[in-house]
Structures are given as C-alpha cells and as structure tokens.
Amino acid sequence: MNxxxxxxxxxxxxxxxxxxxxxxxxELLLCGISGAIGWLxxxxxxxxxxxxxxxxxxxxxxxxxxxxxMAVVRLAPATMYLLxxxxxxxxxAGIYYTAYYLITEEGGNASAxxxxxxxxxxxxxxxxxxxxxxxxxxxxxxxxxxxxxxRCESCDRT
Amino acid sequence: xxxxKDIMTLAVExxxxxxxxxxxxxxxxxxxxxxxxxxxxxxxxxxxxxxxxFASANENREDACSMIRxxxxxxxxxxxxxxxxxxxxxxxxxxxxxxxxxERLRQCQKLPSYSRLLCAxxxxxxxxxxxxxxxxxxxxxxxxxxxxxLEQCLLFAFQSHKVSRFLTxxxxxxxxxxxxxLAFMSGLPVLYDKLIIGSIMPLLPGxxxxxxxxxxxxxxxxxGTIHLIDALLTALCIAVGVCIPILCVRFLGxxxxx
Numbered sequence: 156m157n158x159x160x161x162x163x164x165x166x167x168x169x170x171x172x173x174x175x176x177x178x179x180x181x182e183l184l185l186c187g188i189s190g191a192i193g194w195l196x197x198x199x200x201x202x203x204x205x206x207x208x209x210x211x212x213x214x215x216x217x218x219x220x221x222x223x224x225m226a227v228v229r230l231a232p233a234t235m236y237l238l239x240x241x242x243x244x245x246x247x248a249g250i251y252y253t254a255y256y257l258i259t260e261e262g263g264n265a266s267a268x269x270x271x272x273x274x275x276x277x278x279x280x281x282x283x284x285x286x287x288x289x290x291x292x293x294x295x296x297x298x299x300x301x302x303x304x305x306r307c308e309s310c311d312r313t
Numbered sequence: 314x315x316x317x318k319d320i321m322t323l324a325v326e327x328x329x330x331x332x333x334x335x336x337x338x339x340x341x342x343x344x345x346x347x348x349x350x351x352x353x354x355x356x357x358x359x360x361x362x363x364x365x366x367f368a369s370a371n372e373n374r375e376d377a378c379s380m381i382r383x384x385x386x387x388x389x390x391x392x393x394x395x396x397x398x399x400x401x402x403x404x405x406x407x408x409x410x411x412x413x414x415x416e417r418l419r420q421c422q423k424l425p426s427y428s429r430l431l432c433a434x435x436x437x438x439x440x441x442x443x444x445x446x447x448x449x450x451x452x453x454x455x456x457x458x459x460x461x462x463l464e465q466c467l468l469f470a471f472q473s474h475k476v477s478r479f480l481t482x483x484x485x486x487x488x489x490x491x492x493x494x495l496a497f498m499s500g501l502p503v504l505y506d507k508l509i510i511g512s513i514m515p516l517l518p519g520x521x522x523x524x525x526x527x528x529x530x531x532x533x534x535x536x537g538t539i540h541l542i543d544a545l546l547t548a549l550c551i552a553v554g555v556c557i558p559i560l561c562v563r564f565l566g567x568x569x570x571x
Contacts, residue, residue: 164442171439175465175515177426178391186391194446230402231395234337234527238391238520245519248447248510254552255506258560276522283526 161198165191165243173239182235185225189240193218197244208274214244215282220289227298237283246275315411317354317376321368323414324348325380328359328366330422331397335389337524338363339531344401351404352411363528363536386543389520396421429469436515437461444511452501453508460492460512468515479550486513486554494558509555516551518544 169190170183178186197214201207222236249272256265328345332338342361345368349357357370364386369379400417403409409417427435440461441454449457467488471481489512497505525540 161446164445168439168442168446171435171442172515173391174427174435175432175439176389176391176520177393179395182391182395230399232336232340232398234340235391235395238389238523241519241523242514242517243443243446245514245517245522247513247517250517250548250552251506251510251513251555254556255559258556259563279522280526283523284530287527287530 158195158199162191162195165194169194169239169242172242176239178235178239182229182231185229186236186239189218189221189225189236190243192221193240194243207271208278211244211246211275211278212282215241215279216286218244219283219286223286223289223294224297227294228301230298230302241279244275244279246272249275315352317371317374318378319411320349320352320354321357321370321378321380323352323411323418324359325366325368325382327397327401327414327418328361328368329382329384330418331394332361332363332366332384333387334393334397335387335520335524336394336397337527337531338533338536339527340394340398341366344397347401347405351407361533361536363539386539390424390426392426393421393424396424433462433465433469436465440464440512440514443514444507447507447510449504449507449511450502452503453511456493456496456501456503456508457511460489460508461515463492464489464512464515479546482516482547482550483554485516486551487557489513489516490555491558494562498562513551513555516547518547521547 166184166187168187170187172190173183173186193214195214196217197207197210200210200213205213218240219233219237222233222240225231225236226233249268252268253265253272256262256268324345327348328341331341331344338361342359345359345361345366346357349359349368349370354370356372356374357368359366359368361367364384366380366382366384369377371377372379397418400409400414400421403417404414426432437458438461441457444453444457464485467485468481471484476484490509493503493505493508493512496503496508521540522544525537525544528534528537528540
C-alpha cells in the first residue's frame with residue numbers, strides 16, 4: 156500500500172515539474188511515470204536495506220532504460236522522459252544539510268553529508284552512463300517491431 | 314538549385330534553436346550534419362559547443378560558406394526540443410522542402426508554453442508532493458503549495474526583469490528558506506528542513522547535471538565541463554541562499570532548535 160502511495164505521489168510530483176519544463180501535453184503522464192519508476196526503485200531498495208547510493212544507482216538505471224524504451228515507442232527524444240524523471244533522485248536534501256551543518260559549525264556532519272551528496276551525484280552519473288551503454292540496436296529492434304521499418308535509420312536516435 | 318548558403322543557414326538556425334532550448338550537444342551536432350546531408354551538401358564540417366555552433370561547407374568551391382553562432386545557455390523547453398527533433402526527422406526522410414522547413418521552424422519557435430498560472434500551480438503541487446516523498450508532515454505539505462506558488466511567481470518576475478541566473482537562484486532559495494523559518498517560528502508544527510528541501514526542488518540543477526553527463530558520455534568533454542560547472546555553481550547559489558536566513562535567525566538569537 157505504501158508503495159502505491161509513493162508511486163502515485165511521485166507521478167504527480169514529476170508531472171508537475173514536467174509542466175515547468177514545457178513538456179508537450181500528450182507526454183506529461185509518461186514523464187510522470189518515468190520519474191515515479193525511478194523513485195519507486197530507489198524507495199524499494201532503501202526499504203530493503205540498501206544504502207541510498209546503491210538505491211540511487213538502481214533508480215537512475217531503471218529510469219534511463221525506461222526513458223530509452225519510451226523514446227522508441229513514442230518516437231520522441233529520450234531526453235523528454237529522462238530530464239523530468241531525474242528530479243526525485245537529485246540529492247537536494249544533501250545540498251541543504253551540507254550547507255546547514257557548515258553554518259552551524261558541525262564540521263563532522265557537514266563533511267559526511269557533503270561526501271554523501273557527492274556519492275549520490277556519482278551514482279546518478281553511473282546510472283545514466285550504464286543505461287546509455289546498452290546498445291541502441293536493441294531499442295531499435297523494439298521500435299521496428301512497433302512502427303515497421305523506418306525510412307531513415309540514421310536518425311533513429313535517442 | 315538552392316545555394317549552399319541557404320541550406321547552411323537553415324541547418325545552423327535549427328541547431329541554434331535546439332541548443333537554446335537545452336538539447337544535448339550530440340543531438341544538435343547530429344541534426345546539423347543530417348540536414349546538410351539531406352539537402353545534398355557534400356563537403357561539410359560542424360562543431361557544436363554548449364554555447365556556440367561552428368559550421369562550414371564546400372570550402373574549396375565557389376559557393377563556400379561558413380557560419381558561427383553564439384548561443385547563450387538558456388532554460389530547457391522539452392516541447393520545442395521534441396518538435397525540432399521531429400522536424401529534423403522529416404527533413405532526413407526528404408519529405409520536407411527548404412521553404413516548408415523554414416515555415417515549420419518558425420512554428421516550432423512560436424510553440425506556446427503553459428500559462429504562468431498553471432506553471433505556478435504546478436510548482437506548488439510538485440513541491441508539496443516532493444515534500445511528502447522526503448518525509449514532510451501534513452502542515453509542511455500544505456505550506457509547500459503556497460511557498461511553491463509564490464516561488465514560481467518570483468521566478469517569473471526575475472525572468473521578466475532579466476535578473477542573472479545566479480542571483481535568481483540565490484534570491485529564490487532565500488525566499489524559500491525565509492518563508493519556511495517564518496512558518497516555523499510563528500509556531501506552526503512544521504519540519505522546516507523538509508519544507509525547505511521540498512521547495513528548493515524546482516531550483517536544483519538536475520537537468521543541467523544530466524545534460525552534462527550525457528555530453529561526457531558522448532565524448533563532448535568541453536561542453537560537459539561547461540554544463541557541470543553550471544550545475545555546481547547553481548547548487549552553490551542555492552546553498553548560499555538557503556543559509557542566509559538561517560544565519561540571520563541564529564545571529565538574532567531566535568529559536569532554540571536552529
């Protein structure tokens with residue numbers, strides 16, 4: 156039940172942010188779902204006892220794969236789903252707590268939070284890189300099955 | 314017979330529009346190359362940076378042509394990127410004449426965005442949802458709607474007065490932080506840290522950071538570095554903005570918890 160609520164709220168949150176970045180109306184819900192999928196994996200992995208860094212990595216990886224799949228299904232750039240979807244995983248809390256502990260002169264906490272923020276950023280980086288390392292031909296095969304042979308294979312990009 | 318210059322102008326203009334709306338470097342470069350290819354220009358080179366386009370064609374012929382564009386870093390518009398991408402696709406399949414392409418480019422540039430009211434509401438709703446996801450209570454969630462709404466109004470005001478992006482981030486996060494602390498000190502049962510974290514979400518450099526990673530992944534190290542520094546500076550501005558009201562309150566000796 157908790158998972159369903161988290162998923163639903165993440166959809167609304169990401170959809171709302173997709174509006175801020177002027178995503179087209181018919182793609183809004185998919186943008187929301189992409190963010191919610193990333194968040195759901197993050198949430199499930201932290202609930203299962205993994206650290207936030209590992210959970211971020213898995214979340215970003217699934218989000219990237221989802222975005223690329225949607226890109227071939229909907230014939231839109233993967234950027235469309237990836238950019239709004241990344242928002243729930245961006246370490247905003249890390250930035251806040253690092254700054255907060257710095258000004259309250261709790262150096263130990265500040266460096267721990269700062270390091271964690273950096274690790275989360277790296278986890279996102281590698282999640283995206285791993286996601287994009289999957290060969291495009293796999294996604295293209297899916298696209299061809301859905302839309303038939305494209306006239307111009309070379310612009311079948313993500 | 315269209316001249317090289319006409320084709321080149323179209324290609325660079327489309328590339329410019331894509332870059333301006335926040336597309337990654339690889340996509341822009343690829344698009345320029347594909348357009349030139351589709352209109353049968355043979356000898357060309359295109360080089361795209363995060364804030365500039367350089368292209369030349371037919372250097373050894375009579376109608377040699379080269380172009381340079383300076384494109385400032387701007388805000389992201391996913392709708393325009395998608396529309397421009399579709400335009401490039403159609404040009405590639407050679408189903409689009411040069412005049413038609415110009416006409417469609419103009420349409421893409423005039424693509425309507427959402428109304429400001431809707432954006433402000435979306436910002437409020439988004440903030441409150443994030444506030445919930447990060448563990449905020451009922452009071453935080455309700456307040457986040459109001460804070461987000463006003464925050465987006467503030468962002469629009471800054472935008473129309475052309476305030477620099479750094480100052481915008483500092484002031485917007487200052488506003489968020491001050492509003493949260495005010496709510497906390499007036500005795501409302503809010504967790505002000507959750508409220509602040511939820512409300513700085515729209516300011517976070519998630520998009521620039523992602524673009525930077527994609528640039529690095531595609532081998533565009535210079536553009537990736539530019540975007541990365543942009544993301545770091547934005548994060549720094551947010552940190553500074555959030556801290557100023559907290560420091561003020563501490564300095565004035567208010568609130569035992571701060």
